[in-house]
Amino acid sequence: MSDTTLDSRIHSVRHFKRFITRQLGVLREGLLHSPYSLTESRILFELAHRDDLTASDLTRELGLDAGYLSRILARLEQQGLIEKVRSETDGRQRYLHLTAEGNAASDLLEQLSNDEVGEMLVELTEEDQERLLKAMHTIESVLDKGLKFSEPYYLRPHEPGDMGWITHRHGVLYAKEYGWDERFEALVAQICADFVNNFNPGKERCWIAEMNGEIVGSVFVVQASDTVAKLRLLLVEPSARGLGLGKRLVDECIRFSKRAGYEKLVLWTNSVLDTARHIYQTAGFEKVAAEPHNDFGEGLIGETWELKL
Template identity: 45%
Template sequence: MTIQEIRAFNRFYTNLIGALDYSRQLHAPYTLTESRVLYELAHSPRTDAADLRGELCLDSGYLSRLLAKFEKDGLIERVPSEKDTRRRRITLTDRGRETADLLNERSREAVGSLLSTVPPEARPRLVEAMRDIREILSDASRRPPRREDVLLREPGPGDLGWVVQRNAALYASEYGFNTDYEGLVARIVADFAEDHDPHLERVWIAELDGRPVGCVMCVRDEAPGAARLRLLLVEPDARGLGIGDQLVGACVEFARGVGYREMVLWTNDVLSAARRIYQRHGFVLVDEKPHRSFGTDLNGQDWRLDLQGVG
């Protein structure tokens, strides 16, 4: 009986979201699998075919044909990996990113249209039920999380609020910061939400097992040609997976790709783990001075990375 109920639910849900005719559902010439691969490429700063096979459980031959189609359509570029020349690094072209963004937008519209048919008072129950399904099935096949399980993505509704809340809570717990810090983070996030250039400024959310576990922001600095890295954060229970490295790497790669000459950041010396990450990515300490902020005595530091040097 349980198997029959699960199969019935699967048939119901795939019909409901149009999974069997996904290209018509989104008015796009790509299947559900092709759209998912484009999504992964758009939200992972460094990806090769082996990463995609592992993440999406795809047959290597099928994936190879799919990537060849994308390359023919001008959506991707394949170059030797910086770490292992036997592997090919896959990146989206400008056309590929535009296509991925369009598919993402249409998918969000489709889900929004579906959600509009659900009474507002029933929506929390629907989301909670979906979360229960995901958690139960994840627990059934639980294994220790790995670096490749982490997804870097753009923020969705509620994520910017999460950035403010988690920064305030973590820095209060780990460093004793008061609400002045929460106010600072709230202003930074509000400024980004209200007025930012999507071609030159971005926020990344690190997701693990369907929940946000980290974030970072790249915004224009006051100095001409400079980008500023802000609000790097990794949840305590997700540390040790290289998430901070992935977030900073995505930030640096984006800044270099859109033409910034340098990237700068301000931090405090008590954030030793973050400082080690910055050093690994080539940032150099250029100035430091003591100050009292957020209810505690600190030593502020300015760091700089030359983006026109060897990447």
Template identity: 45%
Template sequence: MTVQDVRAFNRFYTGLIGALDHGRRLYAPYTLTEARVLYELAQVPHLDAADVRTLLDLDAGYLSRILNRFEETGLIERGPSQSDPRRRRVRLTARGQEAAGLLDERARERVGALLDTVAPADRPRLAEAMRTIQDILGEPRAAFREIALREPRPGDLGWIVQRNAALYAAEYGWNADYEGLVARIVADFAEDHDPHLERVWIAERGSQPVGCVMCVRDEAPGAARLRLLLVEPEARGHGIGDRLVGAVIDFARGVGYRELVLWTNDVLGAARRIYQRHGFVLAAEKPHRSFGRDLVGQDWRLDLHTSDE
């Protein structure tokens, strides 16, 4: 491959994208960059302004002007960051979500029209070529954008049990007692849960699950319990754990829980730091022997009426 090959492909791709926006109506009334900012905010509900700047490689001043305009027109609201009080969290309002949805609908229509010109037999080859370019030339931060949070599909609950057992055995030497505990938690959820008050999230990259978390009712009235947060080793460092915990918090607050609680062990330092970033407070800790190891169990709590605002 030569430089000329890359430049030729770039000219072709730029022309193709321009054809998609025939009449310059695809992003109206926004610029292309403004549309990209709206798209990122719609994909990831918990983003700081610094995250948006990194994802889109934007100048800080330029992004600030865009966000100021969005705030003035009621598309976003800003507040203290969950992870760093020096940062500002950015969240789409209902009006902003509507605007992002309209842009997404337009884009889907244009891309759909383009794909209609591709023979069905050629589409798998085209998709594979696109994935190959992304895999070879993509930057590490792209992995953050590619993560989707979804509800579990058949087989996913079994995956949660298997991956928890395998990872905790490999990383901390925990024995089969832990697998038994996870299996009971998952089985209880599968057999009897209220979908309006309890939920499981699977973090997926491509077609592969790379993380999970659960929100279930706690024994204490008005309290929900966060359980089984897990991120695969190769997917760590991209904010997936933060997104999973943020999804639980939003859900628990949205359905009316007053408090979110969890139990963990002091050896799980990375998870503990995520909980602290989201405002959880250590309520109690106690030594115990479980899973074949001497551990220190910890109870953490989050007051859903006072945090995040």
């Protein structure tokens, strides 16, 4: 796919997003002319239609930052719409239930939503209604298979202070988990400094992953040549492991590298990093070279992996 074609498709999707949010009125301060935001309304809907949900369940289901969700839940609780009920089988677990007032609010939102959609549909012919429903089904089925926005974390570009965090956490974690010495931290610091000093936005990128208001991961794509990019400094905090974050970060690197016009994405890792190596292999990278070294400790084997884009 050419850059021109991709740019045109991006423009079309963004245009559709603006159109549909305007049509559905989700940008209004109160959804459906109610006192509740879109997020608050969705939370009330989930609690009305499912039993014994926890805050963690909502975080996963709605793809919300846990800190942001916590503030919304506190506001709904203060308004008397929800209550927290301790589990009878696990005292550490608290379920979220709607109060009588919460159920009334949810019922009102349900009726308002049905009325609004009904008004929109009756303005259309039977043929147009069928076309609309078919198109909606197509969009839902394509995006449900191809995109995921329900992770309990979110990704953002780098900001001031992030390079210090990346250097610090690499130094701490690799010393603790693999016994690597301060020379590795020095290498990470140099990579971060080079990235900032020579940053080329069209050809390079850093992703920072946040969860519960804390940074939990990072990765870089840096330019090696006009046709080759390097994936560098993939890191996932222990608290965020097992969530698919490492795979998501690598997928973002691959996607960006293709869009930036690179023909190959390469990386350097070490044989002891089993989890990272599995992610690379699953993504289609192939190991093309291996060489012993003692740069950060005794008996290490550095490996070069490549992915043709």
